[in-house]
Amino acid sequence: MDAKFSRRDILTKAAVFGAGAAIGGIGGFGGGAAYAEEKTAAEADYPVQYGHGGTQDDQLTSNLEWTSGEANKWPWPYTKLDPEIVAEKAYEGWYELGCGGTVIASILSELAEKIGEPYKSFPTESFVIFEGGVAGWGTLCGSLNGAAVAISLIVGPPTIDETTVLITTNIMDWYCHSNMPIYTPKNPRANKTSIVHTVSESPLCHASVGKWVKASGFPSSSAERKDRCARLSATVAYKVVETLNQWIDGEYNEGVSWFAPQMVFMPAQQNCAKCHGEKVPRPPLPEGKEWPKGY
Ligand code: HEC
Numbered sequence: 001m002d003a004k005f006s007r008r009d010i011l012t013k014a015a016v017f018g019a020g021a022a023i024g025g026i027g028g029f030g031g032g033a034a035y036a037e038e039k040t041a042a043e044a045d046y047p048v049q050y051g052h053g054g055t056q057d058d059q060l061t062s063n064l065e066w067t068s069g070e071a072n073k074w075p076w077p078y079t080k081l082d083p084e085i086v087a088e089k090a091y092e093g094w095y096e097l098g099c100g101g102t103v104i105a106s107i108l109s110e111l112a113e114k115i116g117e118p119y120k121s122f123p124t125e126s127f128v129i130f131e132g133g134v135a136g137w138g139t140l141c142g143s144l145n146g147a148a149v150a151i152s153l154i155v156g157p158p159t160i161d162e163t164t165v166l167i168t169t170n171i172m173d174w175y176c177h178s179n180m181p182i183y184t185p186k187n188p189r190a191n192k193t194s195i196v197h198t199v200s201e202s203p204l205c206h207a208s209v210g211k212w213v214k215a216s217g218f219p220s221s222s223a224e225r226k227d228r229c230a231r232l233s234a235t236v237a238y239k240v241v242e243t244l245n246q247w248i249d250g251e252y253n254e255g256v257s258w259f260a261p262q263m264v265f266m267p268a269q270q271n272c273a274k275c276h277g278e279k280v281p282r283p284p285l286p287e288g289k290e291w292p293k294g295y
Contacts, residue, residue, distance in 0.1 A: 075156035076118055078248050081110045083241040090237035091185040094230035099205075100130020102230075103146030103237045108153075133205030141205045143236040147171050150240055155247065166256060167243055172203050173257035174239065176270070180208075181231035183238050190227035201271050208232075265289065 086106045093102035105124035112119035129135060130142035148168050155164040179197040196216035200208035218224040246252040260268040265283050272280040
């Protein structure tokens with residue numbers, strides 16, 4: 001694989017976060033990437049570090065013998081794709097594979113065509129289970145789940161390069177703050193003259209679909225809602241390809257928009273107040289850490 005992108009690039013240019021600016025987002029839902037600031041590594045308040053103890057020198061996968069076979073080696077090779085071709089595939093594929101399955105299949109099928117193995121043998125359709133926030137539970141939007149799988153497979157293990165986490169967290173953040181769906185397919189199956197757009201302010205399927213059905217008045221079972229989710233999957237697939245294309249060229253330099261484990265000391269999405277109301281609790285403070293100003 002010919003990635004010209006080094007972890008150092010990311011740490012010095014991008015994988016840092018301006019604490020003061022960040023805090024305005026907590027409890028509300030601040031401007032997302034808009035409030036990320038660039039700092040040098042030395043000034044970094046929140047370099048992205050993955051939590052399970054891996055270091056840069058770790059082997060590719062893990063210390064577990066039973067996960068380290070030849071077949072489990074990753075990352076897999078990447079070559080630049082046309083985001084529009086992938087988005088069109090994702091839109092059509094949604095009607096067969098659901099949101100998560102179609103994001104993965106649209107990207108990996110293009111790579112199977114251009115690169116061949118190991119993509120050809122990858123059972124992309126198995127991810128149909130992501131539909132409806134995994135088996136209809138309305139948890140993480142399947143398209144984001146699919147994006148995370150594709151990114152991790154291609155960019156590599158977070159234990160050796162946190163770019164996987166950086167790109168994924170930024171796509172989650174972008175999803176939450178964007179007026180969706182953005183992508184318009186060539187042959188939409190519904191909402192042909194216009195479509196209602198909403199900002200989910202959450203990566204959860206339930207919140208994302210819920211805001212849209214409320215704003216549009218169409219029930220979840222309607223052709224309009226299905227078209228909306230198919231367009232959303234196409235939008236996410238487009239964004240993933242666009243991002244991977246930048247990354248492979250060494251041009252991915254986004255700052256960290258949100259990384260809760262180091263910002264609020266536990267995993268969380270940003271809109272604390274939506275669930276907690278006005279009194280957002282604080283988790284126990286880890287040793288040697290301080291609460292960010294204003295939080
Ligand atoms: C999607 C809903 C949701 C969001 C968003 C959310 N939380 Fe929570 N949080 C919960 C639930 C549910 C619990 C468990 C509460 C319980 O059992 O009392 C919890 C528990 C916690 C706890 C531990 C319980 C306590 O009282 O000490 C802390 C701390 C906390 N959340 C902080 C946050 C912060 C900070 C944010 C935003 C950065 C956040 N949460 C966002 C739903 C949410």
